[in-house]
Amino acid sequence: METPEALRDRLLARFPGASIELVPNGSPSAQVSFRIGPAALREVACFLRDDAELALDQCSNVTGLDVPDREVVETVKESQPGAPGGPPVVTERKQTRLQPGHLEVVYHLYSVARRQGPVILRARTGNRTDAVTLPSLTPVWRSCEFQEREVFDLFGVVFEGHPDLRRILMWDAFVGHPMRKDYVEPDDYEWEPTPHGDVLAKARRHYPSAAAPGAVQPSP
């Protein structure tokens, strides 16, 4: 298969207006992915499936990411002209900037016919609240149907053009998207003998005297 850079250049030549960028991967696998703008996602997907050289006929995995809003502290260097003839005075100033969050959907594509892959596509939503719509790739690969429903259920990404967008793991009356970072689960903690991690924090909240393990025991 061609290199990711060559594929990106080919995609850019084929879709001149589209936003297509290569996302590097610093891990040993070095599995790079393509971040595609939502406007061109469906056309790019059709091209990748129908292209004779790639023939990516199988979408094996659809998954989601939640990137919450976060404050980024940046150090800004400002140089002002100092004394005449001397070096400029450089002052460092820290400023915080609110980086807006987004939801991301990741598609892993393989070619069964050409025995190659994966080609990984990513698409980002505008934000995490009201602009959460992305084009569905179920019309391109039928195997996306249940997995896009799962991403809708757990992350709240709305797939436009999906034939049957309902919750798939949680029940229909359920409120919220449990895989989001800011999901607050119902507080129904129950005593357990060896809490640790997050469960220990919950245990301390419910049984303040349980700081020492074994201090409290529920009766049977």
Add this chain to the structure above:
Amino acid sequence: MSDAPTAASVPGPISAEERDELRRHGILLTSVQELYNWGRSHSVWPLNFGLACCAIEMIAASMAKFDIARFGSEVFRPSPRQADLIIVSGTVTKKMAPHVVRLWNQMPEPKYCIAMGACAISGGPFKQGYNVLKGIDRYIPVDIYIPGCPPRPEALLHGLVELQEKIRQQPLRGPDAPRHLRSDLPCDATVPELGATDIEPPFSPDVWKPPTLVRPDKA
């Protein structure tokens, strides 16, 4: 019967040793209760119903190597109307819980319940999560708990033998009689509703009470 009249003229019930002695001589003495319970305990038909990995062990227990047929329970019924025993084999998610309780309600008395594995007993490793029921005994009266993750088929067979023993010990009259011979006990379990974040009610007070905290220093 066990509660036969014991007047002075009537000799008392014979002891187990005397009965075994008679049995050695070819005389079988029994009671209606013993015969009835013996028959019931050896034809416990389980519901053909699995939830998670414990179900794989349950299937293994029904196959030739472990052979649950040796204990009279090989007839896994696909309909709850024909089943005597529900083996809750695996994780009960909150979405699945109403259906499990409804299956239980559809089974005719006498019926028994085995909670197989850590998840069915308490939620297991998923206990503190948002989507798993913390034990099926919140809605269904459980007769036998089989710990394990998952329990081996031998453990399930042991649980079944314990259940048979429990059935054989049930008196047919009095306050300890089984549910199907009494009219004062409710047979239906509360079927929970799927709410916005949790199932409601979170437990049925008829069969389960939340554990109460006991402070050793203030006991």
